[in-house]
Amino acid sequence: MTHLVPTPDPINALMPRLRARARRLTGSAEEAEDIAQEIALRLWELQKDEADIAAPDRYAMVMLHNLVRARWRRRRPTEELSEGLLQTAPAAPARIACAELRAAIARLPRNQARLMVLVMQGESSPLVLAERLRLPPGTVMSRLARARAALRQEMGLTRKASVVELM
Template sequence: MEHLHDIPPSLNALLPRLITRARRLADNASDADDLVQETTLKLWQTLQKGTDIDDLDRYAMTILRNQARQRWRSDRPTDPLEEASAAVPPVAPARIACAELAAAVEKLPETQSQLIHMIAAGETSPAVIAERTGLPVGTVMSRLARARSKLRTAMGIAQRAPVSELF
């Protein structure tokens, strides 16, 4: 086993620069120390093999950078996303229900579909609808009730169930 006094002076001279650079590359001092140790070990092993290194400083910094990259790659979180963590609920069922409802409205008698279209356009007062169509308020209300009943049947919703069951 080699002794510490056998470490070349050029390697000892690199340690302060390696430590400084490792602290920039690592998240904390402990990880930086580990990077310096791993780099020094690889560099020492290379020198022990008798490999001729032209620029020891540059070679050591390259090893340090590669060690840091290797750590970054291995530290990446790879936890799969849970299905329950979806931030946006699926919109397909609502779109399908809307398309089916639009088709059902088109199948209503003209007198009923016209009133439903007015409701869909934002008019919610039977009195205003009656005024615009020239129909009595009672007629508007009964036609809307029949139209809603037919739409519930067409959409498979119970007569007293909330419309939210559609989605």
């Protein structure tokens, strides 16, 4: 006579992990139990439909995270849209300021304008600029300082003003 060893139900074996993960995500034992049972039911239905799931434990954890996220979104308070929320900040002032700055850079002396164009393109290290233009670093620093001072004056900014003030 052979003894049949019952195979453990993979869903029942997974329940403690589902409950523990759901508890960590929700902070509520009751909600964790509801979520774990809902995931078990969904897995059971998939098993009944003979769905081919390679790693049911990982699949269950993904379903758990998605279910917790969906419940959180449903509970999250929403705000009615008002006229003020429908408007976006206009881009025109920033574009005009950028165009004015580019025009001001073009009016700088050629050696200063060349440096400022490189800075506009993203190069901010005076040492790299000096190496790239084959100039002494001190020359680059003084030209940048003179260019920035001239731009501030032309744009109507104070001596210590930041570029942010152009907007």
